[in-house]
Every structure is written in C-alpha cells, then in structure tokens.
Amino acid sequence: MSEYQYYEFVALDQALTAKQQGELRAVSSGGRITSSGFVNDYQWGDLKADPAKWMERYFDAHLYLANWGTRRIMLRLPKAALAPETVQAFCVGESAGCWATRTHVILRSS
Template sequence: MSEYQYYEFQAIDRPLSPADQAALRDLSTRARITATSFTNDYQWGDFKGNPSKLMARYFDLHLYLANWGTRQLMIRLPKRLVPPDRFERFLRENDNVKLDDVAENLVLQINWDSEPGRAGILDRLHELAATGLIAPGQGRIIRGPEPTDICAGLDAAAA
C-alpha cells in the first residue's frame, strides 16, 4: 500500500509576508504557498516542518490527514478572545486533545485515528479546506457556547 499524507495550513488573522513565504519554501519545494496558505501532499518521504512551530509563528489553522487513518486539526485562538480556563472540562474529558499556550495565543490540537463517527468530521473539513470555507470553524469555536461542543461546532461549520 502506498503512503499518502496531506498537510494544510491557513493564515486568517494576517497574510504571510514575502519573507514568511520564502522561509516556508525552504521546507518544501513542491508546496503550494500563497499569502494565506501552505498546502502539500506527500506520497513518499515526510514533511520537514514542525506543525506546532508553524502554528505558533505563521498560521491559524492546520489540517493533517494520512491514509493510514491519522488525523490532526490545530486551531490558533487569541487568548484575549478565549480564556484558557474555558477549555478545562473539554481537555479533562478528551485525551486526544491538547492546548498549548503560545505567547498571545492558544493552540488547540485535536488528534485521532479513524474510527466510526469521528473520521467524517475531518474528512468533511478536508473538503472545505480546499474551498476556503474551513475558516468559519475558527469563529464558531471562539463564539460557541462551550468548548465541549467543538465537534458539533465543526459539524455546523461543515454544513
């Protein structure tokens, strides 16, 4: 079976400068890089970048998919809009979720392998990422009633 990995990053709050884009180009000569995104897929080899570091420095959203079932969604949220304690219950109830405190932001990371009921959410987000419609999910999480509703919020953003 051949290997397939898909990486997508989106900048929502600010565009990438030409210097930012050049730094990203050093990570991949084949990636599609714009002022608002970095997208690449691999059918051999691995991505040279570190998604957590890229999220801390450049991007607001990250989606990773692998054909063996691994899925990752990362969302950078400004602390001034979402206090870290808002996620306490959600983090306690979900062992596949991590929250990193990075300068003025929080980076919410959701990881899972394909399983019934969960893979469909990220598969739908993957389709939306290509159209630029993934960004509303970030806003719904910021405005949502409870972080425990994140999957429902992602489903709503995908609808």
C-alpha cells in the same frame, strides 16, 4: 502500498509576508505557498517541519490527513477570545490538547 499524507495550513488573521513565504519554501520546495496558506501532499515522505511550531509562528488553522487513518486539526485563537484556562477544562484525556503562546491559545486534536 504507498503512503499518502496531506497537510494544509491557513493564515486568517494576517497574510504571510514574502519573507515568511520564503521561510516556508526553504522547508518544502513542493508545497503550494500563498499569502494565505500552505498545502502539500506527500506520497513517499513527510513534512520536514513541526506543524505545532508553524502554528505558533505563521498559521491560524491546520488540517492533517493520512491514508492509514490519522486525522488532526489545530486552531489558533487570540487569548482575548478564549482563555487558556477555559480550554484546559475541556482537554481531558488524549483526544484533545492545547497550549498557549504569549498571544494565542492553540487547540489540537490527537
């Protein structure tokens, strides 16, 4: 049986520049890349990048699905909208987590 993985990233707060789109294209030649997002599915491979790093740098939302049952979602919000300390209180166990960058807090499901 073949594997299937689906990656989708969305830029909501700010459109991707031509330079950023080029950086993404250098990682994934088959991805559908626009100023507002990246979509790719893989039948026999995997994304050659760390989705968490892409969230820190380029995107506001991420969805990952795999045919073996793995499902993940990440959301990036401005620290002004949601304090990292508030999020930490709700990230109990391994089902959810978060981390902060200089300007954002990123929530992830596991």
